[in-house]
Amino acid sequence: MTISAKQQLTFTNSLDDNLDSIYLHIYPNTFRNRGTAPFEERELTSVYPNGFSPGWMEIHNVKVKGDVCHYKIIGTNKTILRITLNKPLNIGDTADISIEFTVKLPNANTRLGYGEETVNISNWYPILSVYDTTGWNLDPYYSIGDPFYSEMAIYKVSLAIPKDFSIAATGNIIKMDVDKDNATYWIEADIVRDFAMVLSKGFDIKEGVINDITVNSFTLGDEKKEEALQYGIDSIEIFNKLFGHYPYKQISIVACDFFLGGMEYPNLVMISKNLYEIEEDFPLEYVIAHEIAHQWWYGIVGNNEIIEPWLDEALTEYSTLMYFEEKYGDHIKEQIFEKMIKAQYENFTSIEPDKGEGILRSLREFESNLEYSSIVYSKGAMFLEELRNNMGDEAFLEGIRQYFNQYKYKNATTLDFYELMEANSEKELKPLFEEWLNIKVE
Incomplete structure (x- = not known):
């Protein structure tokens, strides 16, 4: 349950200031210790049913335009990566940043972690902090709410995973190759503010189309397969009508080992698998509709979810x-x-x-x-x-x-x-x- 990764980040300084440093969030470090894990005490048993399990990120090297540069891990619970540039990045200039890192996933039923049936991979890579009128936003991973604030970007991801896993992800799978052990995916996501994935060996996948948008439903048991897909289709159709057209090609509704009701990411919503097992339909429909509504409010129209949640x-x-x-x-x-x-x-x-x-x-x-x-x-x-x-x-x-x-x-x-x-x-x-x-x- 470890991710080995290399990130290439192209960042153009479109701000009003020249920059000496660039800051990125490295959220997995907050899972390193029981005392810093982003949960209330009463939630820990649900999050860690097998006892506390640590997770973290290790940064191996950072280069800017091919040159090694100084970096330091700072901030509350070591969740900020500060990259000191070898020379200032002037307004309008572009920095090509390369970061090699590994992530250890905790055994935890939460946004980042693995449970009995799914591997939830979100808030998992160094993500650019937002620079706004207050400067760099360097808030930690709070235990309350969704403590995220990010800019839009274009993502191109190549990913190799054991071939017995299926994947739900932000963006569109462009192609896929399978060899003896692994499946390799090439995924592209245009103009989104984050990139998340869920893996499982047990997904049952159903697909529907509404307004030229593919709705994918990933379920784990036999319960509410048709219902979950229909709730997703209805949500996209209704919110398109009410607010404006969903601008992406797909949305994935994913049953997860997740201790809460649900969680939103671009083109992907995590839904607790427990909701599929409840006899009454209303809780599942409510949570799916809520998380898909977040595609409009957070996903497409963003905001600072820390100071204005x-x-x-x-x-x-x-x-x-x-x-x-x-x-x-x-x-x-x-x-x-x-x-x-x-x-x-x-x-x-x-x-x-x-x-x-x-x-x-x-x-x-x-x-x-x-x-x-x-x-x-x-x-x-x-x-x-x-x-x-x-x-x-x-x-x-x-x-x-x-x-x-x-x-x-x-x-x-x-x-x-x-x-x-x-x-x-x-x-x-x-x-x-x-x-x-x-x-x-x-």
């Missing part, structure tokens, strides 16, 4: 409600909103009163995943329902579509979202945003 999660949670509204009608959407969304928030605040900080908080400000999900997901969806009621259906939808079209392949902010919704509203939205987000809107 509400922006993708609340939009995604509300998009899931809209999926059920489109597919089953207003009454089903209202039931889910009242009995699930509002109920979770109200149940949480009955135990832990809302301190009034608003839904715009960074991951650092949350004390637990329960608080995070209750405020960011549930209260966030409640805010968007209030916003929709204030604006009216037509203006709300037009604002969302413009947000998608204007910030496609970019990173957006809360202010960007506010300005577009305000521009589409006949009513002033400033008081609503200030009340729910607890911010001052200028």
Whole structure:
């Protein structure tokens, strides 16, 4: 369960500053010790059913334009790779960076790790930190939320794995060769913000097509094979109609050894295999619709998921409600909103009163995943329902579509979202945003 890799990174300095150093996240190092693993204490038994298992990344060498250069592993839990350039990278110049590394996967039912049936390979390679108005973003792998923030890139990957494994991955498989022991894949992914894979010896693969997009469903047992594929097809069709066309050729829905409900990556969503085993269909459908909605909010329109997690999660949670509204009608959407969304928030605040900080908080400000999900997901969806009621259906939808079209392949902010919704509203939205987000809107 080790990955040996060589990465070639071509980075053009399109910033406003000359650069002396370049920073990349090396997330696997946070899995090295039990005390730094990105989970709450109560989650550890589910994540590590066989006891704690370490994971890490080893950097073997770094070169820029073929020349060895100085690098240092820094940051909380050694999750940042700082590359000191031999000469400054001026505005408009390009650096060709080569990194050789290995990754040890933990025996863990999480984003990065392997369980009984799947090998989950995500957040696994040195990924460029975002340089924005605050400088380089060097946040660690927090245990709450999805602590990721990344730019778009073009990925070309060649991958050799034991031939008895099947693969689900970001991007499109261009070709494949098989020899005595291994299968080698060539994969290309155009304009995505991450690259993830799931491997298994036990996948059953079903395929459907909607709007010229191939929907792949990777299941592990006999349960809900047809249903999972249909939920994926319906999600793509509904979100295409509501928000704008999904711009990639495929999406893969992948049953995994995963202790949570699901997790989103470009062109690929991880779904806990446990959801397929539940007799009721609703949990599986809800999680698949939610994770596919993330293809729009996070995948195509990005944001800083550390300091503004509400922006993708609340939009995604509300998009899931809209999926059920489109597919089953207003009454089903209202039931889910009242009995699930509002109920979770109200149940949480009955135990832990809302301190009034608003839904715009960074991951650092949350004390637990329960608080995070209750405020960011549930209260966030409640805010968007209030916003929709204030604006009216037509203006709300037009604002969302413009947000998608204007910030496609970019990173957006809360202010960007506010300005577009305000521009589409006949009513002033400033008081609503200030009340729910607890911010001052200028």
